[in-house]
Amino acid sequence: MREYSIAVIEGDGIGPEIVREAVSVLEAAGKKYGFHLNLTPVLLGGASIDRYGVPLTQETIEIAKKSDAVLMGSIGGDAKTSPWYRLEPSRRPEAGLLGIRKALGLFANLRPAWLYDELKGACPLKEEAADRGFDLLIMRELTGGLYFGKRETVEKDGVLVATDTLTYSEPEIRRIAVKAFEVAGKRRKKVTLVDKANVLDSSRLWRKVTAEVAEKYPDVSLENMLVDNCAMQLVRDPSQFDVVLTENMFGDILSDEASMITGSIGMLPSASLNETSFGLYEPSHGSAPDIAGKDIANPLATILSAAMMLRYSLSEDEAADAVENAVRKVLKDGYRTGDIYTEGTRKVGTARMGSLVAERV
Ligand SMILES: NC(=O)c1ccc[n+]([C@@H]2O[C@H](COP(=O)([O-])OP(=O)(O)OC[C@H]3O[C@@H](n4cnc5c(N)ncnc54)[C@H](O)[C@@H]3O)[C@@H](O)[C@H]2O)c1
Ligand SMILES: CC(C)[C@H](C(=O)O)[C@@H](O)C(=O)O
Numbered sequence: 463m464r465e466y467s468i469a470v471i472e473g474d475g476i477g478p479e480i481v482r483e484a485v486s487v488l489e490a491a492g493k494k495y496g497f498h499l500n501l502t503p504v505l506l507g508g509a510s511i512d513r514y515g516v517p518l519t520q521e522t523i524e525i526a527k528k529s530d531a532v533l534m535g536s537i538g539g540d541a542k543t544s545p546w547y548r549l550e551p552s553r554r555p556e557a558g559l560l561g562i563r564k565a566l567g568l569f570a571n572l573r574p575a576w577l578y579d580e581l582k583g584a585c586p587l588k589e590e591a592a593d594r595g596f597d598l599l600i601m602r603e604l605t606g607g608l609y610f611g612k613r614e615t616v617e618k619d620g621v622l623v624a625t626d627t628l629t630y631s632e633p634e635i636r637r638i639a640v641k642a643f644e645v646a647g648k649r650r651k652k653v654t655l656v657d658k659a660n661v662l663d664s665s666r667l668w669r670k671v672t673a674e675v676a677e678k679y680p681d682v683s684l685e686n687m688l689v690d691n692c693a694m695q696l697v698r699d700p701s702q703f704d705v706v707l708t709e710n711m712f713g714d715i716l717s718d719e720a721s722m723i724t725g726s727i728g729m730l731p732s733a734s735l736n737e738t739s740f741g742l743y744e745p746s747h748g749s750a751p752d753i754a755g756k757d758i759a760n761p762l763a764t765i766l767s768a769a770m771m772l773r774y775s776l777s778e779d780e781a782a783d784a785v786e787n788a789v790r791k792v793l794k795d796g797y798r799t800g801d802i803y804t805e806g807t808r809k810v811g812t813a814r815m816g817s818l819v820a821e822r823v
């Protein structure tokens with residue numbers, strides 16, 4: 463029996479509910495395809511603050527490093543009501559997430575978005591665009607840019623002035639551009655570099671380095687697009703995109719937009735990878751404190767993230783296909799959580815949705 467060690471971060475809000483379902487789907491896949499997962503729970507974000515006073519501990523990093531992969535729910539709370547947000551920014555849940563991405567060197571964040579035929583009714587695109595469908599992948603740089611630049615808030619002449627810096631080096635751009643071209647080579651062979659090169663120096667460096675990388679991949683085409691246009695094109699005609707390569711913050715924003723055109727933010731999985739097969743797998747959405755503990759969150763983004771883990775970190779491709787097919791089958795059979803519910807389909811809760819997928823694996 464093949465054995466894998468997986469660090470599991472349930473996280474905050476809906477995290478524990480959706481991770482529970484992803485784990486039961488993975489276990490069903492293990493039974494069917496002959497592997498066993500040794501799961502080690504670790505804390506991150508709000509749950510870690512509650513226990514240790516900090517959002518990320520060395521222990522969590524060490525356990526993650528010793529594992530084959532990390533499966534994660536989501537971290538964070540309601541900024542208005544949660545005591546975590548009375549702490550200084552570096553001690554809040556989000557700092558833990560950024561910290562673990564950096565500590566594990568997870569520079570490549572893959573966020574695929576495609577439209578299931580079954581969800582066309584829940585898709586907010588114009589009918590024509592929804593009929594055309596789409597299957598794109600956002601390749602988001604994850605350990606650089608504004609998120610990791612020097613920041614400060616100072617008082618100058620009685621006025622508060624806050625600064626965030628956006629820095630990228632050539633090697634940081636090159637390694638993610640290479641990933642984008644490698645992935646595009648196995649897909650529809652097109653990379654769209656999304657930036658703000660009409661204004662930003664950093665974007666102009668992205669264009670230079672990406673064009674150099676493109677020369678090594680003659681069968682993959684490179685297109686440049688400004689980020690404001692891209693935001694518009696995503697809702698006009700997303701079928702034009704294959705791999706969308708972009709920096710950290712643009713990728714964060716565009717991936718939430720891409721999730722909604724699939725029907726719901728509850729559908730968009732993600733994989734955060736370094737140079738090896740190791741990865742951290744989490745849905746693109748947050749901890750949704752507004753619906754936590756109510757058994758209504760959509761677990762499919764987390765289940766599809768688990769499928770990405772099977773494919774990218776464990777090389778269990780057959781099992782990954784089985785999980786993805788099971789999700790498709792559940793939708794075909796008419797089951798929906800509230801966020802993707804449309805008339806004539808059957809509304810189910812988080813736990814039931816998870817069992818329906820596990821049964822079909
Ligand atoms: N990777 C992460 O862990 C991650 C990602 C984004 C936000 N966050 C954190 O999550 C907290 C809440 O942030 P937010 O409200 O801006 O974003 P969010 O993604 O948590 O929620 C936005 C909206 O989408 C809904 N939603 C999200 N996931 C859903 C699901 N699976 N099924 C059904 N509906 C879903 C929520 O109910 C909410 O209405 C914040 O603390 C934020 O920092 C964490
Ligand atoms: C919680 C936040 C720091 C995080 C990010 O911006 O990367 C989230 O929005 C995401 O998309 O994973």
Ligand SMILES: [Mg+2]
Pocket residue numbers: 714715718746
């Ligand atoms: Mg985000």
